[in-house]
Amino acid sequence: MNTRTAGTPIRVRTRRHPRTQRARADQRGGPPVARLRLPSGGPLRCERCDAVYENKTWRARGRSANDDPAAVTWTLCPACTQRADGEYFGRVSIPARLPEDLELAVRRRVWNVERRARRTQPERRLVGMERTRQGLEILTTSQKLAHRIAKELEKAFGGRAQYSWADRERELDATWTPVRASTVVRKEQTRSSRRG
Numbered sequence: 447m448n449t450r451t452a453g454t455p456i457r458v459r460t461r462r463h464p465r466t467q468r469a470r471a472d473q474r475g476g477p478p479v480a481r482l483r484l485p486s487g488g489p490l491r492c493e494r495c496d497a498v499y500e501n502k503t504w505r506a507r508g509r510s511a512n513d514d515p516a517a518v519t520w521t522l523c524p525a526c527t528q529r530a531d532g533e534y535f536g537r538v539s540i541p542a543r544l545p546e547d548l549e550l551a552v553r554r555r556v557w558n559v560e561r562r563a564r565r566t567q568p569e570r571r572l573v574g575m576e577r578t579r580q581g582l583e584i585l586t587t588s589q590k591l592a593h594r595i596a597k598e599l600e601k602a603f604g605g606r607a608q609y610s611w612a613d614r615e616r617e618l619d620a621t622w623t624p625v626r627a628s629t630v631v632r633k634e635q636t637r638s639s640r641r642g
Contacts, residue, residue, distance in 0.1 A: 492523035497568035504568050525569045525587050534573045534585040536592025536618045542581050559598050589618035596620035
């Protein structure tokens with residue numbers, strides 16, 4: 447039973463989930479990409495991708511309120527700088543050699559996911575996608591894009607996606623393990639025959 451003496455308030459303690467605390471801490475400083483290179487000053491425009499920085503946010507060029515080129519300062523956005531440095535926060539690994547047609551389909555899916563994400567959030571980009579001895583490795587500028595890519599590959603081609611976050615480096619390592627390649631190829635062929 448809670449008893450209260452005159453003038454002393456009752457103190458209720460609430461427990462917070464560790465992920466909630468981490469998410470709140472990230473909101474204070476912004477995402478890791480933005481915290482690395484926060485630009486200063488007024489409206490900025492990226493020299494390479496034409497993204498515009500206004501109101502503490504990078505946006506695609508079409509959303510800019512100020513289109514006067516004289517009022518804009520030209521710079522590189524954090525995503526373009528990150529791509530030039532080869533720095534990444536998300537990695538998707540495919541630990542199996544894929545047949546050529548399946549690999550092309552996977553690459554197309556990854557490019558489409560990146561293009562969709564880039565339209566609304568220009569800081570989410572591919573850093574690189576290359577074939578390795580084990581399979582395919584996809585590097586992204588953000589954890590969320592890597593998570594989205596692995597989820598889309600799992601949804602489109604089956605298989606299983608696994609995720610592991612490294613808190614200190616703020617990186618996501620996702621692994622998409624496809625089902626047997628012949629099953630995936632047949633699944634993709636039936637989809638294309640339905641469309642056309």
